[in-house]
Amino acid sequence: KNQVEQSPQSLIILEGKNCTLQCNYTVSPFSNLRWYKQDTGRGPVSLTIMTFSENTKSNGRYTATLDADTKQSSLHITASQLSDSASYICVVRRDGGATNKLIFGTGTLLAVQP
Amino acid sequence: DTAVSQTPKYLVTQMGNDKSIKCEQNLGHDTMYWYKQDSKKFLKIMFSYNNKELIINETVPNRFSPKSPDKAHLNLHINSLELGDSAVYFCASSQGLAGPYEQYFGPGTRLTVT
Numbered sequence: 001k002n003q004v005e006q007s008p009q010s011l012i013i014l015e016g017k018n019c020t021l022q023c024n025y026t027v028s029p030f031s032n033l034r035w036y037k038q039d040t041g042r043g044p045v046s047l048t049i050m051t052f053s054e055n056t057k058s059n060g061r062y063t064a065t066l067d068a069d070t071k072q073s074s075l076h077i078t079a080s081q082l083s084d085s086a087s088y089i090c091v092v093r094r095d096g097g098a099t100n101k102l103i104f105g106t107g108t109l110l111a112v113q114p
Numbered sequence: 115d116t117a118v119s120q121t122p123k124y125l126v127t128q129m130g131n132d133k134s135i136k137c138e139q140n141l142g143h144d145t146m147y148w149y150k151q152d153s154k155k156f157l158k159i160m161f162s163y164n165n166k167e168l169i170i171n172e173t174v175p176n177r178f179s180p181k182s183p184d185k186a187h188l189n190l191h192i193n194s195l196e197l198g199d200s201a202v203y204f205c206a207s208s209q210g211l212a213g214p215y216e217q218y219f220g221p222g223t224r225l226t227v228t
């Protein structure tokens with residue numbers, strides 16, 4: 001079954017600290033993996049998109065890693081800021097067949113406290 | 115300057131009514147989507163349109179019907195609204211359906227059915 005699981009479900013950290021969010025998937029065949037940030041009351045915003053051959057990709061203080069062998073990805077946030085408080089969603093795109101599907105994880109809710 | 119816009123932002127209606135949500139993108143993208151986000155914040159794709167053709171219909175009840183008058187618009191019509199339809203609906207667009215194209219989301223429409 002094609003699934004995307006994220007951990008932890010929620011996380012509270014102090015401003016300035018680093019954190020890492022995890023994403024495990026069983027989607028096959030794999031096409032690409034995306035991380036989105038969704039602020040409360042707003043639509044998701046893309047942070048990174050990683051294809052099979054990419055191991056690491058950075059976007060400012062956000063760094064995503066991908067291990068296609070173990071089907072795991074992580075999103076590392078460096079020097080967190082209050083504005084990082086949001087839900088972070090991992091999405092895996094399945095390839096092949098007559099339809100192309102995006103499989104969404106349930107998200108990690110991050111709260112950054114002063 | 116808004117890339118993907120939706121109207122209305124909030125919609126409160128009674129069971130059994132018919133309603134529409136409008137979506138417009140000014141990015142020149144070929145593909146548009148509708149997503150439903152439930153109370154648990156889980157995003158689920160409902161439809162995608164690529165060059166005015168329906169590509170994916172994710173087991174959505176036929177009370178929901180997307181209509182695309184042109185490439186820049188994808189409206190969502192909902193007939194005979196039910197309590198379970200209460201959710202936030204997001205429109206999104208991307209350059210294409212295949213490939214690692216970024217999706218750009220609208221601000222969402224919060225639908226409440228009473």
